[in-house]
Amino acid sequence: MRALVTGFESFGGAASNASYEAVRRLPSRAGNVDIVTAQLPTAYARAGATLIGEIRRADPDLVLCVGEANERTALNIERVAINVQDARLADNDGAQPRDMPVIAGGPAAYFSTLPVRTIYDALIAARLPATLSNTAGAFVCNHAFYTLMHFAAESTVKWRGGFLHVPAWRDGQPADAMPALTLDDIVRGIVITLETSAQIITS
DSSP, X not given: OEEEEEEEOOOTTOSOOHHHHHHTTSOSEEXXXXXXXXXXXXXXXXXXXXXXXXXXXXXXXXXXXXXXXXTOOSEEEEOEEESOBOOSSOOTTSOOOOSBOSSTTOOSEEEOOSOHHHHHHHHHHTTOOEEEESOOOSSHHHHHHHHHHHHHHHOSSOOEEEEEEEEOXXXXXXXXXXXXXXXXXXXXXXXHHHHHHHHHHHO
């Protein structure tokens, strides 16, 4: 089984992005899952096309997009992507859409096709702080998640997809004074997410 895992480039003046810092530390194989990684631009106009290009190159059985969220202190398994772009901050291209669809005429929302509850249970069993999240926001993370699930729905080749939000880090430290996971913990959480998903898909 092959998994494509993506993280985002840094944005907002930060030197790094916790999602890609964790993704680039992933092993090339975990259990029976071969892992391919890629970095997505933190830009509305480029993230979706880049993601689709990486999916076509990797030909994966499952896709996990990972993004950072500054206000979150646990691993957030996202349930749903919504067809809205509404940026509080400008992206890396200076774009700041308001109340715009990700895909004009697309469905209002898509659910993750990864086993979100089983992933949550596995993360908790591994003593990692985790939560099931019902919002991926409306920034580029949600844009990528919605694009991922729309492409899956339109694709003739079937694969599973989903999104994981992780706490933000800055220069190797938590982004604020609140408790946060270490980067090693985040890597372990991603591996557990992939292995758990693979077990469900192949069972």
